[in-house]
Amino acid sequence: MSEPGNQPIGRGGSVMRLRGLIRKEFLQIVRDPSSMAIAFLMPAILLFLFGYGVSLDAKHIPIALIVDDKSEIAENFASELGGSDYFRPQRFLNMAQAQQQMMQGKVQAIVRLREDFSRQIAEGSQAAVQVIVNGIDANYGRLVLGYIQGAWAKWLEHTAQMHGQAIAGPVNIEHRIWFNAEVQSRNYLVPGLIALIMTLIGALLTAMVMAREWERGTLEALLVTPARVGEVLVSKLAAYYLLGVGGMLLSVGMAVFLFGVPLRGSFAVLFAASSLFLLAALGMGLLISTVTRNQFVAGQTAIIVTYLPAFLLSGFIFDIASMPWLVRGITHVVAARYFVAILQTVFLAGDIWSVILPNAAALAAMAAILLFLVRVKSSKRLE
Amino acid sequence: MEVSAKSLEHPQAVVFETVSKSFKKAASAVAALHEVSFSVAPGSITGLIGPDAAGKSTLMRLATGLLVPDSGTITVLGHDAVAEPLQIQTRVGYMPQRFGLYEDLTTQENLDLYADLQGVRPEDRPPRYDELMRMTGLGDFRKRLAGRLSGGMKQKLGLACTLVRYPELLVLDEPTVGVDPLSRRELWNIVYQLVREQQMTVLLSTAYLDEAENCDHIVMLYEGRVLGQGTPADFKKKVEGRTYAARIEGNDSKRSLQEKISRAAGVVDAVIQGDSIRLLTDKTHPQTTFDFEIQPILPRFEDSFIDMLSGLKTDETTAPVPDWSDTIKKKPDLHKPVIHVQNLSRRFGDFYAVKDISFEVYPGEIFGLLGANGAGKSTTFRMLCGLLPVSSGTLYVAGADLRHAAAAARLRIGYMSQKFSLYGDLSVRQNLNFYSSAYGLQGKIQAERIEWALEEFGLHSMADDNSITLPLGFRQRLSMACAVMHHPDILFLDEPTSGVDPLARRHFWSRINTLAEQNVTIMVTTHFMEEAEYCNRLAIMAAGQILTIGTPKEIRLQAADREHPDPTIEQAFIRLIEREESQRRTA
Amino acid sequence: MHIFLHNIRALVTKEFLAVLRDPKSRIVLIVPPIVQLLVFGYAITFDLNRVPLAVYDENPSQASRELIALFTGSPNFHKVASIDRQEQIAELIDRKDALMVVHIGSSFTRDLLLSKPASVQIILDGRNSNTALIALNYAQSIVSRFNDAWRQTHQLAGPPARLETRAWFNPNLESRWFMIPGIAGLLTLVVTMTVTALSVAREREQGTFDQLLMTPLRPVEILLGKTLPGFIIGLIEGTFIFAVTVLWFKIPLRGHLLTLYTGLSLFLLSSVGVGLMISSLSATMQQGLLGAFLFLVPAITLSGFTTPIVNMPVWLQYLTLLNPMRYFMVVIRSTFLEGAAFGSLVHQFWPMGVIGLVCMSAAGWLFRNRLY
Numbered sequence A: 001m002s003e004p005g006n007q008p009i010g011r012g013g014s015v016m017r018l019r020g021l022i023r024k025e026f027l028q029i030v031r032d033p034s035s036m037a038i039a040f041l042m043p044a045i046l047l048f049l050f051g052y053g054v055s056l057d058a059k060h061i062p063i064a065l066i067v068d069d070k071s072e073i074a075e076n077f078a079s080e081l082g083g084s085d086y087f088r089p090q091r092f093l094n095m096a097q098a099q100q101q102m103m104q105g106k107v108q109a110i111v112r113l114r115e116d117f118s119r120q121i122a123e124g125s126q127a128a129v130q131v132i133v134n135g136i137d138a139n140y141g142r143l144v145l146g147y148i149q150g151a152w153a154k155w156l157e158h159t160a161q162m163h164g165q166a167i168a169g170p171v172n173i174e175h176r177i178w179f180n181a182e183v184q185s186r187n188y189l190v191p192g193l194i195a196l197i198m199t200l201i202g203a204l205l206t207a208m209v210m211a212r213e214w215e216r217g218t219l220e221a222l223l224v225t226p227a228r229v230g231e232v233l234v235s236k237l238a239a240y241y242l243l244g245v246g247g248m249l250l251s252v253g254m255a256v257f258l259f260g261v262p263l264r265g266s267f268a269v270l271f272a273a274s275s276l277f278l279l280a281a282l283g284m285g286l287l288i289s290t291v292t293r294n295q296f297v298a299g300q301t302a303i304i305v306t307y308l309p310a311f312l313l314s315g316f317i318f319d320i321a322s323m324p325w326l327v328r329g330i331t332h333v334v335a336a337r338y339f340v341a342i343l344q345t346v347f348l349a350g351d352i353w354s355v356i357l358p359n360a361a362a363l364a365a366m367a368a369i370l371l372f373l374v375r376v377k378s379s380k381r382l383e
Numbered sequence B: 001m002e003v004s005a006k007s008l009e010h011p012q013a014v015v016f017e018t019v020s021k022s023f024k025k026a027a028s029a030v031a032a033l034h035e036v037s038f039s040v041a042p043g044s045i046t047g048l049i050g051p052d053a054a055g056k057s058t059l060m061r062l063a064t065g066l067l068v069p070d071s072g073t074i075t076v077l078g079h080d081a082v083a084e085p086l087q088i089q090t091r092v093g094y095m096p097q098r099f100g101l102y103e104d105l106t107t108q109e110n111l112d113l114y115a116d117l118q119g120v121r122p123e124d125r126p127p128r129y130d131e132l133m134r135m136t137g138l139g140d141f142r143k144r145l146a147g148r149l150s151g152g153m154k155q156k157l158g159l160a161c162t163l164v165r166y167p168e169l170l171v172l173d174e175p176t177v178g179v180d181p182l183s184r185r186e187l188w189n190i191v192y193q194l195v196r197e198q199q200m201t202v203l204l205s206t207a208y209l210d211e212a213e214n215c216d217h218i219v220m221l222y223e224g225r226v227l228g229q230g231t232p233a234d235f236k237k238k239v240e241g242r243t244y245a246a247r248i249e250g251n252d253s254k255r256s257l258q259e260k261i262s263r264a265a266g267v268v269d270a271v272i273q274g275d276s277i278r279l280l281t282d283k284t285h286p287q288t289t290f291d292f293e294i295q296p297i298l299p300r301f302e303d304s305f306i307d308m309l310s311g312l313k314t315d316e317t318t319a320p321v322p323d324w325s326d327t328i329k330k331k332p333d334l335h336k337p338v339i340h341v342q343n344l345s346r347r348f349g350d351f352y353a354v355k356d357i358s359f360e361v362y363p364g365e366i367f368g369l370l371g372a373n374g375a376g377k378s379t380t381f382r383m384l385c386g387l388l389p390v391s392s393g394t395l396y397v398a399g400a401d402l403r404h405a406a407a408a409a410r411l412r413i414g415y416m417s418q419k420f421s422l423y424g425d426l427s428v429r430q431n432l433n434f435y436s437s438a439y440g441l442q443g444k445i446q447a448e449r450i451e452w453a454l455e456e457f458g459l460h461s462m463a464d465d466n467s468i469t470l471p472l473g474f475r476q477r478l479s480m481a482c483a484v485m486h487h488p489d490i491l492f493l494d495e496p497t498s499g500v501d502p503l504a505r506r507h508f509w510s511r512i513n514t515l516a517e518q519n520v521t522i523m524v525t526t527h528f529m530e531e532a533e534y535c536n537r538l539a540i541m542a543a544g545q546i547l548t549i550g551t552p553k554e555i556r557l558q559a560a561d562r563e564h565p566d567p568t569i570e571q572a573f574i575r576l577i578e579r580e581e582s583q584r585r586t587a
Numbered sequence C: 001m002h003i004f005l006h007n008i009r010a011l012v013t014k015e016f017l018a019v020l021r022d023p024k025s026r027i028v029l030i031v032p033p034i035v036q037l038l039v040f041g042y043a044i045t046f047d048l049n050r051v052p053l054a055v056y057d058e059n060p061s062q063a064s065r066e067l068i069a070l071f072t073g074s075p076n077f078h079k080v081a082s083i084d085r086q087e088q089i090a091e092l093i094d095r096k097d098a099l100m101v102v103h104i105g106s107s108f109t110r111d112l113l114l115s116k117p118a119s120v121q122i123i124l125d126g127r128n129s130n131t132a133l134i135a136l137n138y139a140q141s142i143v144s145r146f147n148d149a150w151r152q153t154h155q156l157a158g159p160p161a162r163l164e165t166r167a168w169f170n171p172n173l174e175s176r177w178f179m180i181p182g183i184a185g186l187l188t189l190v191v192t193m194t195v196t197a198l199s200v201a202r203e204r205e206q207g208t209f210d211q212l213l214m215t216p217l218r219p220v221e222i223l224l225g226k227t228l229p230g231f232i233i234g235l236i237e238g239t240f241i242f243a244v245t246v247l248w249f250k251i252p253l254r255g256h257l258l259t260l261y262t263g264l265s266l267f268l269l270s271s272v273g274v275g276l277m278i279s280s281l282s283a284t285m286q287q288g289l290l291g292a293f294l295f296l297v298p299a300i301t302l303s304g305f306t307t308p309i310v311n312m313p314v315w316l317q318y319l320t321l322l323n324p325m326r327y328f329m330v331v332i333r334s335t336f337l338e339g340a341a342f343g344s345l346v347h348q349f350w351p352m353g354v355i356g357l358v359c360m361s362a363a364g365w366l367f368r369n370r371l372y
Helices: A013-031 A033-053 A072-083 A095-103 A117-123 A138-162 A186-216 A218-223 A229-258 A267-292 A295-312 A325-331 A335-349 A353-377 B002-009 B056-063 B085-089 B107-117 B122-136 B151-162 B181-198 B232-237 B254-263 B301-310 B377-384 B407-412 B428-438 B443-456 B472-484 B502-517 B552-559 B569-586 C002-020 C023-043 C062-073 C086-094 C108-113 C126-153 C175-206 C208-214 C219-247 C257-281 C285-301 C314-322 C324-338 C343-369
Strands: A061-067 A087-091 A109-113 A127-134 A171-178 B014-025 B028-040 B045-049 B071-076 B092-095 B169-173 B201-205 B217-222 B225-230 B243-247 B267-273 B276-281 B294-296 B339-348 B351-361 B366-371 B392-397 B413-416 B490-494 B521-525 B537-542 B545-550 C051-057 C077-083 C100-104 C118-125 C161-168
Touching: A013 A033, A013 A229, A013 B107, A033 A186, A033 A229, A033 C285, A033 C314, A061 A072, A061 A095, A061 A138, A072 A087, A072 A109, A072 A117, A072 A138, A095 A109, A109 A138, A117 A127, A127 A138, A138 C126, A138 C161, A138 C175, A171 C126, A186 A218, A186 A229, A186 A267, A186 A295, A186 A335, A186 C126, A186 C285, A218 B151, A229 A267, A229 A353, A267 A295, A267 A335, A267 A353, A295 A335, A295 C023, A295 C175, A295 C285, A325 C023, A335 A353, A335 C126, B014 B056, B028 B056, B028 B071, B028 B217, B028 B225, B045 B056, B056 B071, B056 B169, B056 B201, B085 B092, B092 B151, B107 B122, B107 B151, B122 B151, B122 B181, B151 B169, B151 B181, B169 B181, B181 B201, B181 B569, B217 B232, B217 B301, B225 B232, B232 B301, B254 B267, B254 B276, B254 B502, B267 B301, B276 B301, B301 B502, B339 B377, B351 B377, B351 B392, B351 B537, B351 B545, B366 B377, B366 B502, B377 B392, B377 B490, B377 B521, B407 B413, B413 B472, B413 C208, B428 B443, B428 B472, B428 C002, B443 B472, B472 B490, B472 B502, B490 B502, B502 B521, B537 B552, B537 B569, B545 B552, B545 B569, B552 B569, C002 C023, C002 C175, C002 C219, C023 C175, C023 C219, C051 C062, C051 C086, C062 C077, C062 C100, C062 C108, C062 C126, C077 C086, C086 C100, C086 C118, C100 C126, C108 C118, C118 C126, C175 C208, C175 C219, C175 C257, C175 C285, C175 C324, C208 C343, C219 C257, C219 C343, C257 C285, C257 C324, C257 C343, C285 C324, C324 C343
Parallel strands: A061 A087, A061 A109, A127 C161, A171 C118, B045 B201, B045 B217, B092 B169, B169 B201, B366 B521, B366 B537, B413 B490, B490 B521, C051 C077, C051 C100
Antiparallel strands: A109 A127, B014 B028, B014 B071, B217 B225, B243 B276, B243 B294, B267 B276, B339 B351, B339 B392, B537 B545, C100 C118
16 A cells, blocks of 8 residues: 555554553543642652651650649659650649549540558558559550559659669560661651552552543543553553652652651662552552443442551551451451561661562562453453 | 455455344343344445444444354454454454543544554654644644544544544444534545545444435344345335425425324325425325325435334334423413523633624524534533523523522423433433432322333333443433423423434424424524424524524525525535635635 | 422432442442451451560579560460570561560579569560550560569569559550441541542533533532432441441440430531532542542541541641541540540530531532532
């Protein structure tokens, strides 16, 4: 045929088709404010919230303090509490007032020294300090209790030193917390968050895109072109992979440079692990999209089977080992679980291959299985 | 030439041999195609013609390898459609009914995508793009997002995307639905040119029977079976000597005359054509005498289509004439306009979609709004309906501005939008149920009206199907049913007959006529110019402005000149628009 | 009034059909919340069980064995290894085989018998520092139990004073008691938000919204029609979750049902309101869903569900005042665990009502006035 443009390109065809499809995906991403928001605004918001706001470490806990004993020794204890960074004690005259404050959630604990406190100490019969914590938030209650006990032990030590006696118990604990000596929850929350952010970009966004093509009828014309199903899928993978990498770089950058989270392992390992995880998340998103062909169902499913598990079952906040065996079993199919393990290790501990390799292998296996399923489930037929 | 050499290897471009296909629906399987056999000769245009739900789209999807037949064999360009779909897909161009343009990509980006997918060499692209842009007239819109193009432009862009590399076989599923006559003509010119110059083979389906007239070969489908095939002349031969024109005399309105004639014994079909009524007589009454004067005229393909189907289609021929006497409480003042539009404008940024238009519509009038795609008809409709705020000017519908009027004012309005806009996931019956309730119908009346709608619009057999799965023509019927069930005083119909088959269109208009007789005011847009003849008055819009307003006859006369003393309304329309465009260009 | 109810019924029926007619979306709405409640109910707890523990006893003796026995006997710990070299500590912890290593030095027994302070070294994996702190807490109470016992058997004097601790509302400090009522809030929010966030956006994307606006239905009616399905679905799911909380997880419901349901209703009102507002702003379903998500994630984070609001910086605490889930968390937890009276929660109720009404009005206004 003499007509220009009618000679199909032979070998370069696939490359050209892929390039065209990927460019199309990018243009769609760039033109839709909501996908840009999920890819870049959402990570920033989350990182800010967890980096600056949300923390499991307590400071300036409001507590109620009732000192019925006017002695010097009692005052001494009260000032020990007040001098600590952890507490913000408020004085109350009687128990009823303090209880009311606790009911309203204005104080987290009540510490009471009875009138016979100093007398009992002088007599050598063990004086009792009454401590009541609000147990509604058990974790927080335990934390508060721990801090009070710590302050208490310190006071005992001071008092003993003043009287020239060793008072510490028969056995004392010397503890060392490795990898996170300052015990800053930000140091593990922020790396874990990266798994959550990449789940959003990888699974939630892609879950919508394939379903959208079905719903809008754009796929029918696409199918009757020389494009292979594989190429359509690869183009979506490539576009959203790059978007995911963008989100990852943003998150890692903010984590290290803004929040000062140490990155003790190598960036290369982090990047490789992130790529594997992204592939698994993308596979999940595409699978949901391909199977449901409906944006409403795809979106709901993506939130339910990817986001919430990544948040709650990945070991990001809650300890997996403490879950019942059945739930622990379920966490094994949550890709985020493997990624969180790698993230926390690479950031805080370093390139520990005995942790990284098995988890990376699990991610690779999940990615392979999911992508294989996607390929099997997509065909160039309408039915 | 390479293509013709290839074509010689396999004498037929498309061969269907006893192909059957059924879809599972709930428990039962519904046959979409039943033992269909036909073939398409290379370098020819083959038209698939048939009423709504005849199985045309299914057939095209089978030919492109998107569906797999239950039995039978399909060979396309020498390849088996089941075994080698990819071989076929690299060599055909397919434009589905709803072409998948990416709406958030520009015209140029859509073209680039399809050029990449079709493997067009970069160096070959600029000349090809220029050619396509010239053919489609989209050159000025290369940077516009596809989602912002008007319906007709989208169709043209869809065709352009399909043609970035000339395919050996072009498959077009209703390519001209919702496309104005001007663009339609341009679109066909492109296709004819390709067939002529490239020896391209074309397989198409259409609801415009004048388009069918230009096909080399026609396959008539009905309920999944081939009812007949041959050249348009073969079909016309069957009704030879049975087509006449009856001149309209005296004060008889042409609509009532058309009603009268269509009910006369021995008349199969009667339609308004210019100043006369065109009629087709029964086989058994070729020489019947009528109490009006008739003159024999040449048959059209449409006559044979109606002739073949009118005997078969029983589901809607006996629909009762609706009696709306209950809703039109008091006789309206026929000289007081119900729709009043004064200096109305609508601006989007710098662009005037509607600019300074004024008109009035009186009770019982059928007022037609004609215009090219993007002329501002839908924008006008949306403003009248209160869906879009006006930029300037005043408008009253039934004495109120619907944007600010109380909800009860909308009880008097029926609205059917251009795009299918009913609940796709709800069944036909559930949609009827919902809309009748929304318009305050309840109890026995509601049940009666729903029953009436199912009957009247031939929707009984698909009452429990999800409405999104209905064929295009049936979706339009459902939309119409939802718009009229509450017996409105004023009906807004935006392209109500797009994609509807000719038979159903006749019933549509017969219904509209009956309503107008009961003083219901009807405002309608259409791209079927012969339908414009049914209107009392027409306004022709171009570029957001009204070119002219008048009765169909006045408009025809405006366009008449020495060359065409008696133009059809379609010719008149095209002439007026072209005249306007050339004026604007010189200005 | 009659026609009003008739209209509402028609709208609600239509909305329910749109959501529930497709079997896939039925499944998505019904099954996952049940599964999630059960899975998360067991998973979301800060209590540690079977913390993998390694013991490095350099000089085994009666005393050290007794101490170790206290650790291994505790349900919180699970001994995975005994080691005899310093280097093994790092190996075990790095590989995450052990979260904690108890290191008893060679001078332990001697110091103890000489009544000198004997020390036990505890090494923890701080990669999740919260878990590490909790484990340390457990270790501390085990050591103090050992100390008490040791003093008794060796007639040593105790410290001059002791702490008498008690936890109100949750005597054993079980975090499940705290978390599961929270899940009720989380799941109802997720479900109602996703149902409502798509409802208007879907109609806009499919073009049905214009058709709806053309009917004589008033915006108030359309609004109510869109509100009720999300509200009813939320109410049913909430009730189901409450039932499971009480009957399956055996968490006491100390407060009044009226209080609980007032809170739930207001919470649903506010979350449906936010969902509808997002939906009315969106042109497509994707925007609706992602918009809902953009709200959902910070809302869950800032609700006090997992981390206490009082720990947050002050500016962020003010921001949480806009979050309806924050109020519901207080209502649900204090109703379940404290048995709080209706009156004491008024300050949690009204903000939810205000958020709901403001968002609904905005949504109703946007129906007709969204920018084109």
